[in-house]
Amino acid sequence: xxxxxxxxxxxxxxxxxxxxxxxxxxxxxxxxxxxxxxxxxxxxxxxxxxxxxxxxxxxxxxxxxxxxxxxxxxxxxxxxxxxxxxxxxxxxxxxxxxxxxxxxxxxxxxxxxxxxxxxxxxxxxxxxxxxxxxxxxxxxxxxxxxxxxxxxxxxxxxxxxxxxxxxxxxxxxxxxxxxxxxxxxxxxxxxxxxxxxxxxxxxxxxxxxxxxxxxxxxxxxxxxxxxxxxxxxxxxxxxxxxxxxxxxxxxxxxxxxxxxxxxxxxxxxxxxxxxxxxxxxxxxxxxxxxxxx
Amino acid sequence: xxxxxxxxxxxxxxxxxxxxxxxxxxxxxxxxxxxxxxxxxxxxxxxxxxxxxxxxxxxxxxxxxxxxxxxxxxxxxxxxxxxxxxxxxxxxxxxxxxxxxxxxxxxxxxxxxxxxxxxxxxxxxxxxxxxxxxxxxxxxxxxxxxxxxxxxxxxxxxxxxxxxxxxxxxxxxxxxxxxxxxxxxxxxxxxxxxxxxxxxxxxxxxxxxxxxxxxxxxxxxxxxxxxxxxxxxxxxxxxxxxxxxxxxxxxxxxxxxxxxxxxxxxxxxxxxxxxxxxxxxxxxxxxxxxxxxxxxxxxxxxxxxxxxxxxxxxxxxxxxxxxxxxxxxxxxxxxxxxxxxxxx
Numbered sequence: 001x002x003x004x005x006x007x008x009x010x011x012x013x014x015x016x017x018x019x020x021x022x023x024x025x026x027x028x029x030x031x032x033x034x035x036x037x038x039x040x041x042x043x044x045x046x047x048x049x050x051x052x053x054x055x056x057x058x059x060x061x062x063x064x065x066x067x068x069x070x071x072x073x074x075x076x077x078x079x080x081x082x083x084x085x086x087x088x089x090x091x092x093x094x095x096x097x098x099x100x101x102x103x104x105x106x107x108x109x110x111x112x113x114x115x116x117x118x119x120x121x122x123x124x125x126x127x128x129x130x131x132x133x134x135x136x137x138x139x140x141x142x143x144x145x146x147x148x149x150x151x152x153x154x155x156x157x158x159x160x161x162x163x164x165x166x167x168x169x170x171x172x173x174x175x176x177x178x179x180x181x182x183x184x185x186x187x188x189x190x191x192x193x194x195x196x197x198x199x200x201x202x203x204x205x206x207x208x209x210x211x212x213x214x215x216x217x218x219x220x221x222x223x224x225x226x227x228x229x230x231x232x233x234x235x236x237x238x239x240x241x242x243x244x245x246x247x248x249x250x251x252x253x254x255x256x257x258x259x260x261x262x263x264x265x266x267x268x269x270x271x272x273x274x275x276x277x278x279x280x281x282x283x284x285x286x287x288x289x290x291x292x293x
Numbered sequence: 294x295x296x297x298x299x300x301x302x303x304x305x306x307x308x309x310x311x312x313x314x315x316x317x318x319x320x321x322x323x324x325x326x327x328x329x330x331x332x333x334x335x336x337x338x339x340x341x342x343x344x345x346x347x348x349x350x351x352x353x354x355x356x357x358x359x360x361x362x363x364x365x366x367x368x369x370x371x372x373x374x375x376x377x378x379x380x381x382x383x384x385x386x387x388x389x390x391x392x393x394x395x396x397x398x399x400x401x402x403x404x405x406x407x408x409x410x411x412x413x414x415x416x417x418x419x420x421x422x423x424x425x426x427x428x429x430x431x432x433x434x435x436x437x438x439x440x441x442x443x444x445x446x447x448x449x450x451x452x453x454x455x456x457x458x459x460x461x462x463x464x465x466x467x468x469x470x471x472x473x474x475x476x477x478x479x480x481x482x483x484x485x486x487x488x489x490x491x492x493x494x495x496x497x498x499x500x501x502x503x504x505x506x507x508x509x510x511x512x513x514x515x516x517x518x519x520x521x522x523x524x525x526x527x528x529x530x531x532x533x534x535x536x537x538x539x540x541x542x543x544x545x546x547x548x549x550x551x552x553x554x555x556x557x558x559x560x561x562x563x564x565x566x567x568x569x570x571x572x573x574x575x576x577x578x579x580x581x582x583x584x585x586x587x588x589x590x591x592x593x594x595x596x597x598x599x600x601x602x603x604x605x606x607x608x609x610x611x612x613x614x615x616x617x618x619x620x621x622x623x624x625x626x627x628x629x630x631x632x633x634x635x636x637x
Contacts, residue, residue: 035419086611092418093366094610097552100545101606108599115592229423267434270427274412277424281416291496 005135007251013141015247016148017206022227022239023155024199029233030172031192034084037099039200041106043221046072046201047208048110051119061121065205069198076197080190107218119213144206151202152240155195159236168192172234219266223250226273232286241284246272297629311477328466332459342574344462347469348526350566353550354476354559355519360548361556362480363512364492365413369425370520370547372432375539377402377521378528379436379443382451385529391454395525402521403514405432410513414506417495429541437536448535451528465526472519476559479515488512492557542599549606555616564617569605573598 025039036042049071053064083102087095125139159165170178171188179185200221207217227246231238246269254265282288297316302308312321331339356370367373381398385391409428413421437446455461479485487508490498499505528534546569554565576598583590613620 035422037422083607090610090614093360093548093552093556094614096366096419096422097548097606098610100548101603101610103603104542104545104599104606105603108596108603111596112593112600225423225426229420233419261438263434263438267430270430273423273427274431277412277416277420277427281412281420 002134003255004252005133007255008248009135009137010141011248011251012244013145013210013247014251015244016145016240017203017210017243018223018227018247019240019243020148020151020203020206021200021221021224022231022243023151023236024196024203025224025228026231026233026236026239027155027168027199028192028196029228030236031168032084032189034087034095034099035233036196037096038103038106039196039224040218040221041103041110042072042197042200043204043207043224044110044215044218045075045106046204047213047217048114048119048204049201050205050208051114051121051213054121055119065202068205069202072201073194073198076194077190079197080193084189084193085186103218107215111215116215121209121213138210140210144210147202147206151199155199155236164188164191223269226269226276228283229273230276230283232283234287235283235285238283238285309481311474328462332462337458340458340462342570344458344465344530346566346570347465348523348530349550349570350563351465351469351472351526352520352523353547353554353562353566354472355516355523356547357551357557357559357562358476358479358488358519359512359516361551361558361562362485362492363488363509364495365410365417365509365512366422366548367425367513367516368422368541368544368548369409369429369432370516371539371541371543372429373402373406373517373520374524374527374543375436375534375536376405376432376517377524378451378534378539379449379524380521381525382449382528382534383442385452386450391529395522398525399518399522402524403518406513406517406520407510410510413509413513426541429544433536433539443536446536448533451532451534453529453532455529461530465530468522468526472522473559480559484508484511489557546602549602551616552606553609553616555618558616558618560621561616561618564621568617569602572601572605576601 021039021043024042025036028034028036028039046068049068050064053059053067054061057064059067079102083098084095087098125143129136129138130142131137159169167178167183168188168191170181170183171185175185178188204217204221207220211217211220223246224243227242228239229242230246231240231242249272250265250268253268257264257268276283296302297314300314307313312318328343331343352370352374356367359365359367377398380401381391381394384394384397389397409425409432412424416424436443439445443449453461455464480488487498487503490501490503491505491508491512495505495509524539527538550565550569551562552565553568554563555561577594580590580594580597609616
């Protein structure tokens with residue numbers, strides 16, 4: 001029982017981070033229709049940026065968090081302008097290849113600058129974990145969940161109550177109609193990329209806090225893919241719930257199946273992905289669009 | 294099909310010929326002469342590189358059938374290659390000769406491809422990309438963790454009867470020619486036309502009476518057949534198979550070869566593989582020179598390769614989205630009309 005609770009708690013925290021990474025993914029997909037394979041790379045880049053700010057330069061943690069998220073925001077705008085603006089109206093494979101090429105460049109540049117070493121932020125949290133009902137919760141995990149929750153609420157409010165959020169929803173519904181109604185689609189694209197990248201970077205920083213800052217975060221960021229498929233590509237709520245489900249599932253698989261199948265923890269999300277795609281391809285909350293010839 | 298001025302197909306035999314024009318004959322002769330020169334130059338390095346390129350082309354041809362013609366994504370091509378490589382390695386390790394193990398590798402990879410092609414019946418586009426993405430991780434997980442069969446991450450030996458590098462080069466070249474002809478023939482058969490129809494619009498294709506069930510799976514099977522065979526050749530080329538050789542990145546590189554070469558073009562596949570692998574090899578050699586001046590430089594080779602690959606793909610996507618095959622056609626037209634911009 002203790003073990004299940006512990007596994008569920010860890011899963012919740014990790015799942016919240018997966019949900020955050022997936023959220024960036026969904027925001028980009030919803031308005032631009034681009035499935036960003038490079039999301040994992042952006043997650044990794046965010047954690048390295050924060051490392052540079054906080055350890056190399058010596059900013060306090062909160063400031064480096066804000067600085068790297070802001071930098072990621074700008075980077076998102078730049079990549080939209082340079083890489084994805086020319087791809088509007090191009091076939092699907094071209095767009096996907098663009099994100100793959102971009103991922104290749106991010107990874108290359110990251111190894112170039114930071115090498116393949118392991119880094120960690122200087123700890124800002126107290127060492128002694130909180131214990132509730134026998135479940136040990138370290139401060140990092142609690143903070144991670146808190147920050148994720150904050151971002152979920154922020155994004156929810158943004159889409160629900162602000163004018164730009166309304167415009168973004170309009171674009172995701174129908175680009176042509178939105179443009180006819182006077183929404184600047186290019187601005188919305190650029191903004192979606194910026195927000196998506198910034199959220200990915202935030203996810204990366206939190207991920208770096210609870211584990212380490214290293215090259216493998218790119219792979220962990222890729223787990224956003226099973227999450228979005230489970231939740232549905234168009235759904236923000238789906239991304240959050242999907243993240244939590246995948247996180248809990250992965251941790252429980254790690255606890256209970258690891259003795260029989262070593263390393264199953266990393267593959268479990270992809271097995272789930274495969275099963276969902278065969279049974280219910282549009283996920284929990286995704287839209288099933290009718291196709292016309 | 295585009296035919297140069299003055300070439301007329303006057304019989305069915307001429308119409309169905311693969312080597313049709315004088316230019317085709319000239320290219321074939323040039324290829325033959327090039328191979329002979331390589332063989333007699335005796336340079337192990339060049340033969341090594343040419344063999345590797347040819348193996349990659351065979352595998353890329355398979356992806357071309359699936360992605361370029363049938364329009365189905367696969368980002369798991371390297372994993373299917375791994376299935377072939379391990380099958381052939383394990384079979385030869387237990388004493389099966391090469392001429393049996395290579396076809397077996399192709400068939401096993403093809404069957405695995407069929408299994409992972411199943412989702413393609415219900416989903417397409419991004420969703421299919423995800424499915425093959427999952428396939429890449431699942432296949433590589435099984436290969437790395439099935440210790441009893443594959444010896445895990447330390448690699449499995451793949452003994453070969455053909456020890457001589459030149460003999461192996463000839464074998465690979467013969468396979469390359471055979472697979473190129475096979476691809477050309479598949480593409481103009483009923484199946485090939487069905488693939489193109491599915492690529493254009495799969496709903497419309499189904500309404501015209503093309504069984505999506507049959508032809509999408511067939512496309513996956515053929516593609517993985519090529520990958521498996523190429524994987525087998527790869528395994529015996531190095532006499533050792535390692536799981537790292539077939540990572541997600543190599544799958545991405547395969548898509549890059551197609552894109553740079555040009556989708557839906559057999560010569561384009563050749564161009565793409567040769568260009569990117571050539572660049573890669575050039576970079577390696579460049580770094581080998583630099584190492585004398587600054588020994589730290591080796592650390593930067595792998596990331597530099599990735600950056601160059603990404604840049605090449607991005608530049609092609611923006612400036613020549615139809616790949617080198619299209620540039621080649623444009624160049625031919627330009628030379629044909631030279632010095633006029635159009636026919637006076």
